[in-house]
Amino acid sequence: MTQNAQHHAYHTVEQAQINLRGRFKEADISTYELDARVLTGFALSLDDIGLIKHASRSVTEQENKILEKVCLARLEGKPVSRIIGVKEFYSLPFHISPATLDPRPDSECLVDSALNAAEKLAKSKSKPLKVLDLGTGSGCLLIAFAHACKQRAIQVKGLGVDISANALRQARINAAINGVSDSVNFRQSDWFENVSSRFDIIISNPPYISSGEIEALAPEVSKYDSKTALDGGTDGLDAYRNIISNIMSFIQPGGCVLFEIGSEQAALVTNLVRQVIVTPPQVTISHVSDLSGLNRVVQVEFDINS
Incomplete structure (x- = not known):
């Protein structure tokens, strides 16, 4: 010794x-x-x-x-979750790896918002709700959502996509650990690239940190989180532009899209949505705050006649 x-x-x-x-x-x-x-x-x-x-x-x-x-x-400075390889999110255990982000409590409000949307949509739809998670990473958002839906007897069929095969491997393990493998699938895709159908709910926590700001983040983030999962381009909005420009081809009439955002990005992401959806269908855009009272989710609800 x-x-x-x-x-x-x-x-x-x-x-x-x-x-x-x-x-x-x-x-x-x-x-x-x-x-x-x-x-x-x-x-x-x-x-x-x-x-x-x-x-x-x-x-x-x-x-x-x-x-x-x-x-x-x-x-x-290594986070405890990175040392033990597990992080709790939405009261569930998630195995993480260098290919995935460390799930954060702030993201739980996106799951809550998706759950509220699902409860509303389930009343008007008899078949399982189709849900897409773009950039699924560890799968924490989709899996926590599917698990909560199961507890509420809301039938869902979820698809999580990610560009990283390693992240998807982790997501599949997490789905099995948390007992939702029967209601969620995972597929390698660069955003919508390998996605072909329409969904009732689309959720995403895309990379939203400006490239130049990553090194200035806390060491627990800058040193240990996946750069691919953090880097949102020069202004942090590249992923939102990509997703929003294609959204109309993948959302069902009456559907709901939920984005996690950086605390200063609510107006910017809302404007991107407004630029793309300039004519009917009508949409209702709202913002949801996290536990700290900061804007954390942009929610876009589409009119049923869209």
Whole structure:
């Protein structure tokens, strides 16, 4: 064992958690208590109850090495979800990889909005609602939505598309883990390229960071999130232009389109929609705020006669 690892030898489970907590606090990690508990549990293969139940059990030399490795990764700025490979979203577990974005709580309001739209549409449609997720990544939006619909007895048939085969592999795993493989499929596609039918609901959290701003983001994002999933071009709006310019060929009459946006992009994305849909069908455009009160979703509802 190295001198550094020897210095941080963790003799018991409880001591390991205390040690990590202290080191994270010293490094000004605001979530030091939670991070210490999650990473200790991960390194020692113990859940929260196990950490309490086995608090006084000895830590092996091999476990010491794992603890030190995960601790140093966190101290270097690696997000906990990237270290353990799992992130909770909409109260469900999602496995993530370098090809996917780390699911964020802000995106949950897009799932809520899609769910509201589905409940409304389900009243007027007897067949399963067809739902498309553009740039699905880990599949978190579509899977959380499909899971919630299942709980509400709303029948949906979902399709998630992404340009990355690795992201799609992760999405399929997540669909299986969360029990919705029967209602969602995944396909490789550059936006609408390999999509051929019309949908009742289209959701998307496309790349919306301006190319020049990526390096200035928090290290947890700039160093560990997929650049492809972040980079929205010079002004951050490239993906929206692509999607919006094709939307009329893929939305059903009376359908609903929901975009996640950057907090300053509501007016810009709304204007893009207005530029494309200049004649009937009529649309109703609204904005939905996230938990911080910032605009996070642009919702476009199409008239049933469209």
